[in-house]
Amino acid sequence: MTMADQTQKPSDSQTVLGRDRFVAFAFASAHLLLETDNEGRIVFAAGARCGLTDRRAEDLVGCSLFDLLPPGEHTFFRMLLTRLIDSGKLDPTHVFLKTVAGQPFAMLMGGCRLPNYADRCFLGFSIAARVSGRTVGRCLSDLKSFAESLESRLCAAGATERGQRLSLLDIVGLADRDNAPEMRNSLEAYLLSVSTDGDAAVRLNDERYAVLHRDDLTREEIILDIGRLLARHGADELRDALHVWQIPVQGGEMPMSDVARALSYTLHKFAAEEPGAFGIADINEAVVDMLHNTVGRVAQVRRILEQRDFHLAFQPIVSLATGKLHHVEALIRVGDCGSPAEFIAFAERIGLICDLDLLVCQAALDVLKQAEDQGRAVPDIAINLSAVSLASPLIIEQLQALLRPHQGLTRKLLVEVTETATVNDFQGLNRVLGHLRKLGLRICLDDVGSGTTSFMSLNELRVDYAKLDGRIVQGALTNGRDLTILRSIVEIARHLGTDLVAEQIETEEQLRYLRKLGVRYGQGYLFGKPSPVLPGFDLAAPSRPSRRTGERVSWE
Structure with missing residues (x-):
């Protein structure tokens, strides 16, 4: 044998090392290795038994993979194979x-095929470190869970340089089929089988879906696969009603967190669109434009927050009995973004409302600090904090960091809690509000009587003040229903010992009637419009007494 032959041909020891190396890699990445035929019958097993058998992993040989699955997983698993x-x-x-005892448990399964073994599947199982976004027998997660997982999924894909696409599907008429549940089960199992990590698909409504997947899965392939599935269920006519749009997921200069926010907003909007709004099957412009517009809006909101490109306007709130200024509400005003309400709603939808709320709080503190430095006496300021922000586990720590340099000014801040329709855990929110009181803040519940704040919120939340929704105030003198609601709120507030603030007071007649009902404070154009200038107090005016533990606050 020549020297060249020795360098070209591996030695026996090298061959053994190469084989053993792959065996070592396999066991390093998986707890259990299974080899099956194309029908799922196990022909080889090695590694940890993972609770699937009473004794050794080798005892699984001869079993069917499907014997190891909860019944609800069979359709999905067939799709994977x-x-x-x-x-x-x-x-x-x-x-x-499922374990020998029948208990389900989550694992990660990877697989491969070898060219010389066309009738074999090689599978590796490892215990999942991350809890799956779905449950046993339920193919798809809900939209909220799916949206919350987008950022981590996109970041993981970016770190491994895996391209991703988000496909949106609409099958017009699916909900009306007699066999819709059976067909839906197969459809959702298919979407799950092609999705990233096997759990990145979501049902948006009865006829619309979304799935995050590798970028090498084309729109045409999805249409072909689902078309065959529909045909197998006797719904061949639905193939023409199937529309698929694909959105490439790319970060570029935009942080993945903001890409995830834009995708989440697009999904919510797509789910809510009227049927037929995206009825063109052969182009993607509508959906892609929606995403591009959303990406632009997210970037705009991010820029406004980073540059603090907004200002506050202050609207007076007065005592209805005396007409004296009581405090002011700080309202955000943003340059060319249209309605502040729309800007705030969008920030909330894309998950940036907490950042915005904290910046508004900081801006109000800056105004108070400037007035203090100039020796001006100014009224207390109410700032809005969304219930979404208050649900953040970091909100108390973040507020403490903001307030710490301004401890003397904390007593001049009120918090108006908005968007309480999103609250499911009143006990948890009350704990947060209790922490805010310990920081020296007073609490007002916003928009009581509107569709967004129910009587339950008023009854369940411990607040100092409650603000009557302006539509109830406006309609009370002409609409019997609004008047009944208004009187009911006044009676409940009186029983709870909560002072009321009425919004949108515009006429003397409204003022007189609200006084008669016992509403204590008011806000509206009758007393003043929002102004960028913070009004000053008469220095001779009586100051607010110090508050003792358990004592009601009185500012007059």
């Missing part, structure tokens, strides 16, 4: 197996 057989590779995918 089909994809593995067709493509030769299966990325790690969340699956559920």
Whole structure:
């Protein structure tokens, strides 16, 4: 044998090392290795038994993979094996197996095929470190969970340089089919089988879906696969009603967190669109434009927050009995973004409302500090904090950091709690409000009587003040229903010992009637419009007494 032959041909020891190396890699990345035939019958097993058998992993030989699954997972698993057989590779995918005792548990399963073994599937199972976004027998997660997971999914894909696409599907008429549940089960199992990690698909409504997947899965392939699935269920006519749009997911200069926010907003909007709004099957412009517009709006909001490109306007709130200024509400005004309400709603939808609320709080503190430095006496300021912001586990720590340099000014701040329609945990919100009181803040519940704040919020939340929704105030003198609601709120507030603030008072007649009902404070154009100038107090005016523990606040 020549020297060249020795360098070209590996030695026996090298061959053994190469083989053992791959065995070592396999066990380093998986707890259990299974080899099956194309029908899922196990022909080889090695590694940890993972609770699937009483004794050794080798005892699984001869069993069917489907015997190791909860019944609700069978359709999904068949889809996975089909994809593995067709493509030769299966990325790690969340699956559920069941123990000998019948208890389900989550694992990650990856798979591959070898060219010389066309009738074999090689599978590796490892115990999942991350909880799957779905439950056993339920293919798809809900939109809220899916949206919350987008950022981590996109960041993980970016770190591994895996391209991603988001596909949106609309099958017009699916909900009206007699066999819709059976067909839906197969459809959702398919979407799950092609999704990132095996759990990145979501049902948006009865006919619309979304799935995040690798970028090599084309729109045409999805249409072909689902078309075959529909045909198998006797719904061949729905193939023409299937529309698919694809959105490439790219970060570029935009942070992945903001890309995730834009995608989440697009999904919510797509789910709410009227049927037929995206009825053109052969182009993607409508959906892609929606995303591009959303990306632009997210970037605009981000720029406004980073540059603090907004200002505050202050609207007076007065004592209805005396007409004296009581405090002011700080209202955000943003340059060319249209309605402040629309800007705030969009910030809330894309998950930036907490950032905005904290910046408004900082801006109000800056105004108070400037007035203090100039020796001016100014009224207390009410700032809005969304219930969404207050649900953040970091909100108390963040507010403490803001208030710490301005401890002497904290007593001049009120918090108006907005958007309480989103609250499911009143006990938790009350704990947060209790922390705010310990920081020296007083609490007002906003928009009581509107569709966004129910009587339950008024009854369940411990607040100092409650603000009557302006539409109730406006309609009370001409609409019997509004008047009944107004009187009911006044009676409940009196029983709870909560002072009321009426919004949108514009006439003397409204003022007189609200006084008669016992409403204590008011806000509206009758007393003044929002102004960028913070009004001053008469220095001779009586100051607010110090508050003792358990004592009601009186500012007059």
